Amino acid sequence: VRTAIVLVALCAALVVQTTLSGMIMGSARGLDLVLIAIVYLALAYGPVTGMLAGTAGGLAQDALAGGIIGIGGLTNTLVGFLVGFLGAQFIVAQTLSRFLMFVAATFAHELLFEGLHALIEVRRFVPNYPSTAVQSGLNAVLGVTIFWVVEKGPTVLQNRRMRRASFGKRRF
């Protein structure tokens, strides 16, 4: 079941990411849905799942984007493993701690990705900090929202249903 969840999450992230960035090219750097999926899976299921999701998601991104295959894979594997490891060592069930994990993961991803590119292509290491800051904020907001929807969504819906049912009984 976990494997299916990982695959579905990564495929959905890839499809939505490519469709969205095809429509709104300028805002393409605004979100990295694959990274969000990897961090989510790492926090939810631990370092091994995070690492494997990172490898699969990163390699798929590399293969589809047309660059050197392995750079995104390596970066996402490392990020997935580190997030999963930190998630297992510390309590990251709070919204703020999760938010910070998403922010840190986005910055780590950007630095590693740019660093590897600079190393391989023998060019200057110039991370785009303002753009990364925006991306990390957006990633964190969406990531935390997904956690909230998955964890609290069913309870909220059930409570609403019960409230409606009790309201109906009182009226009639």
Added chain:
Amino acid sequence: VLDIRQRAGTLFAFLMIAQVLLISAQVSTKSGSRVLSLVTFEVFSRVQRAAAAGVNGLRAVWGGYFALRGVRAENESLRRQLADLQVRMQQREALAGRADRLQQLLGLRDRATFPTLAAEVIAGSPNPGMRTITIDRGSADGVLADMAVIAPAGVIGRIIGPTARHAARVQLLVDRNAAAGAIVDRVHAGGMVLGTESETVLRMDLVSNLADVRPGDAVIASGVDGIFPKGYAVGTVERSERGSGLYRTITVRPAADFSSLEDVLVVLVPPRAATRDEAVK
């Protein structure tokens, strides 16, 4: 039975080493992992095509039935006509410029023209760090790696291989790894236009400090790279300063609007190797 959760460290080390080796193999051979890339792209391009069709369908329904249906259809038609005319005008201008120069120098008439193929953008890059798009034309339509991709406004990018049967990847000119041979039209100063970290600005290198390049000058493709057709608009000089070395520091505003690409044209001319003679010309 091997429980991978008990051997997380080993698995992590294995995955890291495997990917380092994968990267090293591509960097040393320059060939890339074509099979993995091709298979993934071939399979996923069908998903992208379906997703694009679904999204386009929804947009069409929304736009067609809930917005101004007649006006929208007319607007679409006029936009297509305008784009077509802009492309023709660019071709004419490019040809006229070339023909004028050749007629002046050699008294010859340039008869060169090139076939193009219209393509629709079906997806963007799955990686925010790479500026690529996927189009709905592939090897079945005669699209090959390194063919130029243009739009009515100017140069868009080039096909990067491998191509799927009905899809191909385009590296946009604003990608940080993209480059094109270009000249500043007014002073005929040659150089190279490169993508930068910014999505809206290009850098022009290798233009001599002696060249009188000014903001507002048009930058056009020089054709020396053997990919982009000569004379096509690349952009406009935004800033030009005397550099510390031999070359000027020039930034170029791209002619094409990369934030809203929907339809592009693939130049169906196989790329040829750039020659030193051509560069000198």
